[in-house]
Amino acid sequence: MSAYIIDGKQVASRVKEEVATAVTRMKEEHNYTPGLATVLVGEDPASATYVRMKQRTCEKLGIRSVGITLPADSSQTEVEEVVAKLNADPEVNGILVQLPLPGHLDEEAVLNTIDLEKDVDGFHPVNIGRLAMKGRNPLFIPCTPAGCMELLRDAGTEISGAEAVILGRSNIVGLPMAMLLQKANATVTICHSRTKDLKGHLQQADIVVAAIGRAQMVTGDMLKPGCTVIDVGINRVDDPEAKRGYRLVGDVDFASAKEVAGAITPVPGGVGPMTIAMLMKNTLHAAEIALSKG
Numbered sequence: 001m002s003a004y005i006i007d008g009k010q011v012a013s014r015v016k017e018e019v020a021t022a023v024t025r026m027k028e029e030h031n032y033t034p035g036l037a038t039v040l041v042g043e044d045p046a047s048a049t050y051v052r053m054k055q056r057t058c059e060k061l062g063i064r065s066v067g068i069t070l071p072a073d074s075s076q077t078e079v080e081e082v083v084a085k086l087n088a089d090p091e092v093n094g095i096l097v098q099l100p101l102p103g104h105l106d107e108e109a110v111l112n113t114i115d116l117e118k119d120v121d122g123f124h125p126v127n128i129g130r131l132a133m134k135g136r137n138p139l140f141i142p143c144t145p146a147g148c149m150e151l152l153r154d155a156g157t158e159i160s161g162a163e164a165v166i167l168g169r170s171n172i173v174g175l176p177m178a179m180l181l182q183k184a185n186a187t188v189t190i191c192h193s194r195t196k197d198l199k200g201h202l203q204q205a206d207i208v209v210a211a212i213g214r215a216q217m218v219t220g221d222m223l224k225p226g227c228t229v230i231d232v233g234i235n236r237v238d239d240p241e242a243k244r245g246y247r248l249v250g251d252v253d254f255a256s257a258k259e260v261a262g263a264i265t266p267v268p269g270g271v272g273p274m275t276i277a278m279l280m281k282n283t284l285h286a287a288e289i290a291l292s293k294g
């Protein structure tokens with residue numbers, strides 16, 4: 001029996017509709033429009049595409065969008081000065097610095113410059129610290145892990161008491177994902193390139209979140225029957241029959257995994273749409289924080 005396919009596009013659409021409704025109400029009741037600023041340093045094509053997608057989504061949901069593009073050779077001071085100006089701008093509720101930054105820039109220092117209450121990406125050390133601590137809550141949760149949690153809830157997955165395995169330990173997905181699942185009372189194991197007996201860990205997992213960046217490395221025979229699989233990976237594999245000469249696949253071999261799992265996200269169309277949806281939700285929350293302070 002094939003798994004339930006978790007439709008990320010559908011869930012993201014619902015989240016965005018909820019945000020659009022709340023934005024409209026905020027305008028009507030408070031004459032206030034949430035604003036999101038994006039900072040792009042350099043001309044990396046993938047980063048530029050992501051930023052355009054975020055700006056278009058803002059426009060659709062009624063959120064003010066401010067786009068700032070800086071040359072790739074911008075200095076640390078120049079980038080931090082731009083962020084400082086956005087911190088001081090009352091019409092900007094959220095600040096997103098598109099990562100990765102050019103190699104000569106100190107990424108952590110730039111992220112530290114963002115006002116805690118405008119950190120809609122959820123990467124400020126204080127927000128991550130609060131996420132890691134028992135009994136503390138961050139102002140914002142990183143968007144991709146937050147989207148994964150939304151997909152787990154949509155699938156009806158029981159998280160409390162579940163055995164969860166995270167593949168990957170990045171600051172952007174793996175580590176915050178582990179913290180979120182732990183806060184939701186799952187028992188969490190983080191696997192990575194040095195893990196021994198990966199298959200043994202996976203076969204115990206009720207929940208698998210794959211975010212390791214290796215195409216189709218997780219196969220159906222590695223999974224526990226009935227588990228929920230959230231595939232964060234996006235990898236290009238050569239395909240002469242495809243229009244562009246390649247196709248996108250996840251870190252999980254979808255064809256074999258869906259015959260074992262109880263629920264699974266596809267790639268594309270799974271986690272990807274959720275990231276921007278959760279960014280919009282965080283931006284709305286940032287505007288609510290600003291409004292509450294008058």
